[in-house]
Structure formats: C-alpha cells, structure tokens
Amino acid sequence: MSARSKASLLALALLAAAPASWAQDLLVRNATVHTATARGSLEHSDVLVQGGVIRAVGTGLAAPAGVTVVEANGRPLTPALFGGITDIGIEEVSGESTTVDSTLKLEDQPLRPEFDVTLAYNPSSVLIPVARLDGIGFTALGANSGGGFVAGQGGVMRLDGSADPIGPLALYLRLGSSAAELTGNSRAAQWMLLEQMVSEARGRVPVDSPHALLTPAGRATLARYLAGQGRLVVEVDRAADIRQLLRWAAREKVKIAIAGGAEAWRVAPQLAQAGVPVFVDALGNLPASFDQLGATLENAARLHAAGVPVSFTQRDDPSHNARKMRQLAGNAVANGLPWQDGLAGLTRVPAQALGVGDKVGSIEPGKLADLVLWEGDPLDVGHYAEQVWLGGRAMPMRSRQTELRDRYAAPAGSEPRAYSR
Known part of the structure; x- marks a missing residue:
C-alpha cells in the first residue's frame, strides 16, 4: 500500500474514533424527512442538530449562528440504519x-x-x-x-x-x-x-x-x-x-x-x-x-x-x-x-x-443525530447514501474499498500502481 493510501486510511480511522465533542451543529433544510415515527414522512422539512442531538423537526426552521446548513433540495433524510x-x-x-x-x-x-x-x-x-x-x-x-x-x-x-x-x-x-x-x-x-x-x-x-x-x-x-x-x-x-x-x-x-x-x-x-x-x-x-x-x-x-x-x-x-x-x-x-x-x-x-x-432509530427531538441523506429511495439499492452523520458528526464517505477503487481506476503512471503515491 502506498504512503498516501496509508495516510488516507489513518485519517479515516482517526475521524471514526473522534470524540462526541466533535459533534457538528447543522441544519438539514428542505428534505423529505422519513422520521420512522407516527409522524411518517414530512416533505420540505428541516432538521436542526445541536450538540450531536436532534433539537427540532419542522418547516422554516432558522439556522442559529455557527450552524452549518445543508441544502437537501427535497432528497430523502432517514435515521441511520x-x-x-x-x-x-x-x-x-x-x-x-x-x-x-x-x-x-x-x-x-x-x-x-x-x-x-x-x-x-x-x-x-x-x-x-x-x-x-x-x-x-x-x-x-x-x-x-x-x-x-x-x-x-x-x-x-x-x-x-x-x-x-x-x-x-x-x-x-x-x-x-x-x-x-x-x-x-x-x-x-x-x-x-x-x-x-x-x-x-x-x-x-x-x-x-x-x-x-x-x-x-x-x-x-x-x-x-x-x-x-x-x-x-x-x-x-x-x-x-x-x-x-x-x-x-x-x-x-x-x-x-x-x-x-x-x-x-x-x-x-x-x-x-x-x-x-x-x-x-x-x-x-x-x-x-x-x-x-x-x-x-x-x-x-x-x-x-x-x-x-x-x-x-x-x-x-x-x-x-x-x-x-x-x-x-x-x-x-x-x-x-x-x-x-x-x-x-x-x-x-x-x-x-x-x-x-x-x-437511535428515529428522527425526533432528543434523539442522537444519527442521520443519512440519500440520493434517492433508501430501500432501492440503485440509490446511495450521500452523507452519514452520527451524533451530528459528518462521517467520511470513504472506506478501504473506495480507496482501492480509486487507486486502481486511476490512469497508470510510470510505475506499477503498487508504488503509486
């Protein structure tokens, strides 16, 4: 494995082991929120996360100062699976x-x-x-x-x-x-x-x-x-x-x-x-x-x-x-x-x-902000997860498999890919 690949995987491991204090405050805006509760699915709705916990679910939520805003543009948002x-x-x-x-x-x-x-x-x-x-x-x-x-x-x-x-x-x-x-x-x-x-x-x-x-x-x-x-x-x-x-x-x-x-x-x-x-x-x-x-x-x-x-x-x-x-x-x-x-x-x-x-298991105030924003229907394997947040912390959307995919899909250089940097 190249030094670059090793460094990437090390970064993934460090991010995965980051403490809860790294939790990100965010507002996911204009999503189709599949709450997995009696409220069902809410179109054009927002989810506010602060301190790693869901604080509010509704429409037209204001973004407090310092909160990262993610525009969902109607895409599905579910609890982490x-x-x-x-x-x-x-x-x-x-x-x-x-x-x-x-x-x-x-x-x-x-x-x-x-x-x-x-x-x-x-x-x-x-x-x-x-x-x-x-x-x-x-x-x-x-x-x-x-x-x-x-x-x-x-x-x-x-x-x-x-x-x-x-x-x-x-x-x-x-x-x-x-x-x-x-x-x-x-x-x-x-x-x-x-x-x-x-x-x-x-x-x-x-x-x-x-x-x-x-x-x-x-x-x-x-x-x-x-x-x-x-x-x-x-x-x-x-x-x-x-x-x-x-x-x-x-x-x-x-x-x-x-x-x-x-x-x-x-x-x-x-x-x-x-x-x-x-x-x-x-x-x-x-x-x-x-x-x-x-x-x-x-x-x-x-x-x-x-x-x-x-x-x-x-x-x-x-x-x-x-x-x-x-x-x-x-x-x-x-x-x-x-x-x-x-x-x-x-x-x-x-x-x-x-x-x-x-x-965990639902999108409602008081629950951990374990959320997934999807490109399409989450129960259709033809679609994929765009971003996963656990405790409000954005997870790196990379793995050993994606690292290998990118490494061997890249154009060949002057040396074999095993030596690529």
Whole structure:
C-alpha cells in the first residue's frame, strides 16, 4: 500500500474514533424527512442538530449562528440504519480464526451465558467504514453458538468510533436442527437443558452439583434475564420450535426476540399476542433445511399484517454483507410489506427491540443525530447514501474499498500502481 493510501486510511480511522465533542451543529433544510415515527414522512422539512442531538423537526426552521446548513433540495433524510445481527468489530476475515472473536468453544463446560463478545469489539475495524457507506449507523453484535447452543451475550454498537455498547446486553441462543449436534443430536434435549439451566439459575440445583451445567457467573447472568433484565435473541426457524419457545418464555416470564424465523408467519398471531419481535431474513425463499420448509418472501408482510414487530437480519456472512440490509427491506416491501414499515424495520423496530429506542432509530427531538441523506429511495439499492452523520458528526464517505477503487481506476503512471503515491 502506498504512503498516501496509508495516510488516507489513518485519517479515516482517526475521524471514526473522534470524540462526541466533535459533534457538528447543522441544519438539514428542505428534505423529505422519513422520521420512522407516527409522524411518517414530512416533505420540505428541516432538521436542526445541536450538540450531536436532534433539537427540532419542522418547516422554516432558522439556522442559529455557527450552524452549518445543508441544502437537501427535497432528497430523502432517514435515521441511520440498522446493520442486522453481525460480527462487525469482532470479525475481520471469517476464514482467519485469529480475527474472529464471536464464538466460545470450551470442551469441559460449553454453556457459558456470561460470555460477552462486546469486550472484544474493535471500533477501528475496517468493516465499519464499509457498512457506514450504506447508511448503517448501528448493529447488534451477536455471540455465535459454535461451542454451545447458548452462545453468550452481545450488545448494540454505534458505528461512530465508540468502544462500548449503548444499551443493555442480549443473550443469544440457537434452537432447532442446526443446534442439535450441540445438544445430543436432538432438539428435544434443548428444552431439557434449558429447564436445568433455569433450575440452576433459580437456585434449585446446588452450585457444587457434579451435573451442573453453569458456572456461578453463568447462573448470575441467566438469573438477570429470567428477571426481565435483558432480552433473549433466539435463532430459530421451524414453527413448531417457535411455538415451544413461546410457551417456555411465557412460563418463565422471559423477554425474547426471534432471529431468522423462516416459518414465523405460521405462528404470527401467537407472536403478535406475545409482543415478540422477529428479525427476518427477507431473502429467504427456498428451504435451506427441513426447518425452513415454509420459507416465503412474504414472511415479513404476513407477520406485519398480524401485528408482529418486524426487523431484518441475514444469515449469509452478515458482517461483510451488511450493505444487503437495504435489499432485505426492499424485497420485503416488494412482497407486500408497506414502505414505511420496511424503513421502520431498519430503524425504529430494531432499536426498540434491543432497548436503545430512546437513543437511535428515529428522527425526533432528543434523539442522537444519527442521520443519512440519500440520493434517492433508501430501500432501492440503485440509490446511495450521500452523507452519514452520527451524533451530528459528518462521517467520511470513504472506506478501504473506495480507496482501492480509486487507486486502481486511476490512469497508470510510470510505475506499477503498487508504488503509486
């Protein structure tokens, strides 16, 4: 890499890690403001940002002294988007184990709910600028169940250079046939193990029992979730498994969300009644397993019609393909989900489901000024983000990929491009 390219990437990293005190005061004028609230979309409207926080949304807002004015000329302005459940910041190269920190594999005691992947988060990850270029401002770090079907904890990270989660942690589990090899090759054993874990966390099994599944720290962690302090995010697809999960959650009074949910539409009324949000892979159309025989592109629309809060996530390398999140929402809209609810699934719904709705996910006074100005329809991948602001701070609209593009698209000089400056 040339010295110039290294300097550019260093500048990007420094900007990304800049403190909140660098927040820019600005007025975005004459935008189509998609608020992701009950106010819906507001044409020819302004958004005033001061101190990194949205102060006012309306028409004809005056620009206080020292405030930068951005003329939107009617273009769309949205909240910064949700990147799905990913490993952004805890994975660089999925095929290189030394760069992957999302999975715990212990032979002696694989069920460790106290495992917290946010402790390994790298705010200087090169994947962060790549995601931000597509308007993504926050993501849910999810622990992966490589060693046990109870994977561990993760949290919501803003992609602004912050090093810590902005809200409560969530506990990640995987149920169904994909986790059967971790539970004695039977999904029935998953419920047996969950029952024992609950008994341990509630103090009904001695800590020194030779058959204990959890460490003392694991018991304390699970006890917090059983007390309603945090949400369990469960990767599960088959309708029968979701039905069992709903029964278990109601019995134990646990807050849950579903990730994947290929057959969730089949139990949509029960999900709606329980108020359980579903993070749908809206590109899932054909069954990739026997748990997904009911997969359909209308999953999100059917869930929404029943009153289920719908957001999005993806299975196919979600960290490196976070840019596909807009495609997921767009596909859901193309298959019956209302446009406003497609946008909400990328903004307000995941923020509320993950306990950070008081900070991000909508454009309204008091929220962090995490905003995106678009060249066109944000749910149409033929359009792009012109500018991303996080906490009112303009993010550099460059990444490793754009640096390489510009480097190798430039006319060849007298030396090979590897030596270009």
